[in-house]
Amino acid sequence: MAGFFSSVFSWFSSIFFSKAAEISVVGLQASGKTSFVNVIGSGQWSEDVVPTVAFNYRKVRKGNVTLKIWDVAGQPKFRSMWERYCNGVDAVIFVVDSADPEKFGTARFELHQLLSQPSLVGVPLLVLGNKNDIDGHTSVKELISVLELQKIQGRAVSCYSCSMKSQNNLDIVLRWLADRSH
Numbered sequence: 001m002a003g004f005f006s007s008v009f010s011w012f013s014s015i016f017f018s019k020a021a022e023i024s025v026v027g028l029q030a031s032g033k034t035s036f037v038n039v040i041g042s043g044q045w046s047e048d049v050v051p052t053v054a055f056n057y058r059k060v061r062k063g064n065v066t067l068k069i070w071d072v073a074g075q076p077k078f079r080s081m082w083e084r085y086c087n088g089v090d091a092v093i094f095v096v097d098s099a100d101p102e103k104f105g106t107a108r109f110e111l112h113q114l115l116s117q118p119s120l121v122g123v124p125l126l127v128l129g130n131k132n133d134i135d136g137h138t139s140v141k142e143l144i145s146v147l148e149l150q151k152i153q154g155r156a157v158s159c160y161s162c163s164m165k166s167q168n169n170l171d172i173v174l175r176w177l178a179d180r181s182h
Protein backbone atom coordinates (compact mmCIF):
# COMPACT_ATOMS: atom_id res chain seq x y z
CA MET A 1 0.00 0.00 0.00
CA ALA A 2 2.86 2.37 0.83
CA GLY A 3 4.24 1.69 -2.61
CA PHE A 4 0.88 2.57 -4.13
CA PHE A 5 0.72 5.91 -2.28
CA SER A 6 4.30 6.83 -3.12
CA SER A 7 3.72 6.13 -6.80
CA VAL A 8 0.52 8.22 -6.77
CA PHE A 9 2.44 10.98 -4.99
CA SER A 10 5.26 10.96 -7.54
CA TRP A 11 2.67 11.07 -10.31
CA PHE A 12 1.05 14.16 -8.73
CA SER A 13 4.46 15.72 -8.17
CA SER A 14 5.42 15.23 -11.79
CA ILE A 15 2.30 17.13 -12.84
CA PHE A 16 2.18 19.92 -10.27
CA PHE A 17 5.74 20.55 -9.18
CA SER A 18 8.34 21.88 -11.50
CA LYS A 19 11.48 19.97 -12.25
CA ALA A 20 14.90 21.31 -13.13
CA ALA A 21 18.05 20.17 -14.85
CA GLU A 22 21.42 21.85 -15.16
CA ILE A 23 23.16 21.04 -18.42
CA SER A 24 26.37 21.96 -20.21
CA VAL A 25 26.55 22.31 -23.98
CA VAL A 26 30.02 21.71 -25.41
CA GLY A 27 31.56 20.83 -28.79
CA LEU A 28 33.87 22.40 -31.38
CA GLN A 29 33.34 26.01 -32.46
CA ALA A 30 30.59 26.61 -35.04
CA SER A 31 28.86 23.26 -34.41
CA GLY A 32 25.67 25.08 -33.34
CA LYS A 33 25.77 25.19 -29.53
CA THR A 34 24.61 28.79 -29.18
CA SER A 35 22.00 28.24 -31.92
CA PHE A 36 20.66 25.29 -29.89
CA VAL A 37 20.34 27.41 -26.75
CA ASN A 38 18.71 30.25 -28.71
CA VAL A 39 16.24 27.96 -30.49
CA ILE A 40 15.09 26.12 -27.38
CA GLY A 41 15.10 29.36 -25.39
CA SER A 42 13.13 31.58 -27.73
CA GLY A 43 11.99 29.28 -30.55
CA GLN A 44 13.81 31.66 -32.90
CA TRP A 45 16.35 30.59 -35.48
CA SER A 46 18.82 33.27 -36.55
CA GLU A 47 21.56 32.86 -39.16
CA ASP A 48 23.77 35.44 -37.44
CA VAL A 49 25.17 34.16 -34.18
CA VAL A 50 28.06 35.95 -32.52
CA PRO A 51 30.88 33.48 -31.70
CA THR A 52 30.80 32.73 -27.99
CA VAL A 53 33.65 34.08 -25.88
CA ALA A 54 34.24 31.86 -22.84
CA PHE A 55 30.63 30.98 -21.95
CA ASN A 56 26.98 32.06 -21.80
CA TYR A 57 24.49 31.09 -19.12
CA ARG A 58 20.79 30.89 -19.83
CA LYS A 59 17.75 29.71 -17.90
CA VAL A 60 14.97 28.28 -20.07
CA ARG A 61 11.53 27.10 -18.96
CA LYS A 62 9.79 24.40 -21.02
CA GLY A 63 6.47 23.24 -19.58
CA ASN A 64 7.18 22.28 -15.98
CA VAL A 65 10.90 21.83 -16.62
CA THR A 66 13.46 24.57 -15.97
CA LEU A 67 16.75 24.10 -17.77
CA LYS A 68 19.85 25.90 -16.54
CA ILE A 69 22.21 25.87 -19.48
CA TRP A 70 25.93 26.56 -19.69
CA ASP A 71 26.89 27.26 -23.33
CA VAL A 72 30.66 26.96 -23.36
CA ALA A 73 32.91 28.24 -26.17
CA GLY A 74 34.48 25.66 -28.50
CA GLN A 75 37.65 27.39 -29.74
CA PRO A 76 40.83 25.45 -28.78
CA LYS A 77 41.84 27.87 -26.02
CA PHE A 78 38.49 27.39 -24.23
CA ARG A 79 38.33 23.57 -24.39
CA SER A 80 40.26 23.12 -21.16
CA MET A 81 37.36 24.95 -19.44
CA TRP A 82 34.76 22.37 -20.51
CA GLU A 83 35.42 20.06 -17.57
CA ARG A 84 34.80 22.89 -15.07
CA TYR A 85 31.41 23.67 -16.58
CA CYS A 86 30.41 20.00 -16.93
CA ASN A 87 31.36 19.11 -13.36
CA GLY A 88 28.18 18.46 -11.33
CA VAL A 89 25.62 18.94 -14.14
CA ASP A 90 22.70 16.56 -14.79
CA ALA A 91 23.71 16.02 -18.43
CA VAL A 92 26.33 17.00 -20.99
CA ILE A 93 25.29 17.81 -24.55
CA PHE A 94 28.05 17.45 -27.12
CA VAL A 95 27.19 19.15 -30.42
CA VAL A 96 28.83 18.07 -33.69
CA ASP A 97 28.42 19.65 -37.14
CA SER A 98 27.29 16.48 -38.96
CA ALA A 99 27.93 18.17 -42.34
CA ASP A 100 31.63 18.81 -41.63
CA PRO A 101 33.40 15.41 -41.60
CA GLU A 102 36.86 17.03 -41.59
CA LYS A 103 36.25 17.98 -37.95
CA PHE A 104 35.10 14.54 -36.75
CA GLY A 105 38.62 13.46 -35.70
CA THR A 106 39.10 16.52 -33.49
CA ALA A 107 35.56 16.22 -32.11
CA ARG A 108 36.18 12.57 -31.18
CA PHE A 109 39.47 13.45 -29.47
CA GLU A 110 37.97 16.31 -27.46
CA LEU A 111 34.87 14.31 -26.47
CA HIS A 112 36.85 11.33 -25.17
CA GLN A 113 39.35 13.64 -23.47
CA LEU A 114 36.48 15.34 -21.63
CA LEU A 115 34.80 12.08 -20.62
CA SER A 116 38.07 10.72 -19.22
CA GLN A 117 37.97 13.35 -16.45
CA PRO A 118 37.29 11.62 -13.10
CA SER A 119 34.88 14.42 -12.07
CA LEU A 120 32.52 13.51 -14.93
CA VAL A 121 32.13 9.80 -14.17
CA GLY A 122 28.54 8.67 -14.78
CA VAL A 123 27.20 11.99 -16.15
CA PRO A 124 24.68 11.22 -18.95
CA LEU A 125 25.78 12.27 -22.45
CA LEU A 126 23.68 13.38 -25.40
CA VAL A 127 25.51 13.75 -28.71
CA LEU A 128 23.71 15.93 -31.26
CA GLY A 129 24.62 15.56 -34.94
CA ASN A 130 23.50 19.07 -35.88
CA LYS A 131 22.82 20.66 -39.32
CA ASN A 132 20.94 17.68 -40.77
CA ASP A 133 19.19 20.21 -43.06
CA ILE A 134 22.42 20.19 -45.14
CA ASP A 135 22.61 17.61 -47.96
CA GLY A 136 25.17 14.89 -47.40
CA HIS A 137 25.15 15.20 -43.60
CA THR A 138 26.36 12.19 -41.63
CA SER A 139 23.78 9.79 -40.18
CA VAL A 140 23.48 8.83 -36.51
CA LYS A 141 24.81 5.36 -37.29
CA GLU A 142 27.96 6.79 -38.89
CA LEU A 143 28.41 9.35 -36.10
CA ILE A 144 28.28 6.60 -33.48
CA SER A 145 31.05 4.85 -35.38
CA VAL A 146 33.34 7.84 -36.20
CA LEU A 147 33.01 9.34 -32.70
CA GLU A 148 33.51 5.86 -31.17
CA LEU A 149 30.48 6.29 -28.92
CA GLN A 150 30.23 2.51 -28.44
CA LYS A 151 33.48 2.69 -26.43
CA ILE A 152 31.90 4.96 -23.79
CA GLN A 153 31.02 3.06 -20.66
CA GLY A 154 29.49 3.73 -17.26
CA ARG A 155 27.01 6.42 -18.33
CA ALA A 156 23.83 6.81 -20.39
CA VAL A 157 24.73 7.80 -23.97
CA SER A 158 22.29 8.88 -26.69
CA CYS A 159 22.92 10.29 -30.15
CA TYR A 160 20.35 12.13 -32.30
CA SER A 161 20.51 13.77 -35.69
CA CYS A 162 18.93 17.24 -35.62
CA SER A 163 18.84 20.71 -37.08
CA MET A 164 18.56 23.98 -35.23
CA LYS A 165 17.78 25.71 -38.51
CA SER A 166 14.76 23.57 -39.39
CA GLN A 167 14.14 22.67 -35.72
CA ASN A 168 14.19 19.00 -36.69
CA ASN A 169 14.14 16.45 -33.82
CA LEU A 170 14.29 19.10 -31.08
CA ASP A 171 11.17 17.57 -29.51
CA ILE A 172 13.03 14.33 -28.74
CA VAL A 173 15.98 16.34 -27.41
CA LEU A 174 13.68 18.17 -25.00
CA ARG A 175 12.07 14.88 -23.93
CA TRP A 176 15.53 13.42 -23.24
CA LEU A 177 16.35 16.48 -21.09
CA ALA A 178 13.04 16.29 -19.24
CA ASP A 179 13.90 12.68 -18.34
CA ARG A 180 17.16 13.93 -16.73
CA SER A 181 15.32 16.56 -14.66
CA HIS A 182 14.45 16.15 -11.02
Ligand SMILES: Nc1nc2c(ncn2[C@@H]2O[C@H](COP(=O)(O)OP(=O)(O)O)[C@@H](O)[C@H]2O)c(=O)[nH]1
Nearest residue numbers: 029030031032033034035047049131163164165
Ligand atom coordinates in the same frame (compact mmCIF):
# COMPACT_ATOMS: atom_id res chain seq x y z
N1 LIG B 1 22.54 24.96 -41.89
C1 LIG B 1 22.62 25.05 -40.56
N2 LIG B 1 23.44 25.95 -39.98
C2 LIG B 1 23.48 26.00 -38.62
C3 LIG B 1 22.68 25.14 -37.81
N3 LIG B 1 22.95 25.42 -36.50
C4 LIG B 1 23.87 26.42 -36.52
N4 LIG B 1 24.18 26.78 -37.79
C5 LIG B 1 25.14 27.82 -38.21
O1 LIG B 1 26.45 27.45 -37.81
C6 LIG B 1 27.19 28.60 -37.40
C7 LIG B 1 27.71 28.43 -35.99
O2 LIG B 1 26.60 28.42 -35.08
P1 LIG B 1 26.80 28.76 -33.53
O3 LIG B 1 25.49 28.51 -32.87
O4 LIG B 1 27.44 30.10 -33.34
O5 LIG B 1 27.86 27.63 -33.12
P2 LIG B 1 28.72 27.50 -31.77
O6 LIG B 1 30.07 28.09 -32.06
O7 LIG B 1 28.82 26.01 -31.56
O8 LIG B 1 27.99 28.20 -30.67
C8 LIG B 1 26.26 29.81 -37.56
O9 LIG B 1 26.51 30.42 -38.79
C9 LIG B 1 24.88 29.18 -37.55
O10 LIG B 1 23.96 29.95 -38.27
C10 LIG B 1 21.80 24.20 -38.47
O11 LIG B 1 21.07 23.41 -37.86
N5 LIG B 1 21.82 24.20 -39.84
Ligand SMILES: [Mg+2]
Nearest residue numbers: 033034051052
Ligand atom coordinates in the same frame (compact mmCIF):
# COMPACT_ATOMS: atom_id res chain seq x y z
MG1 LIG C 1 28.64 29.68 -29.37
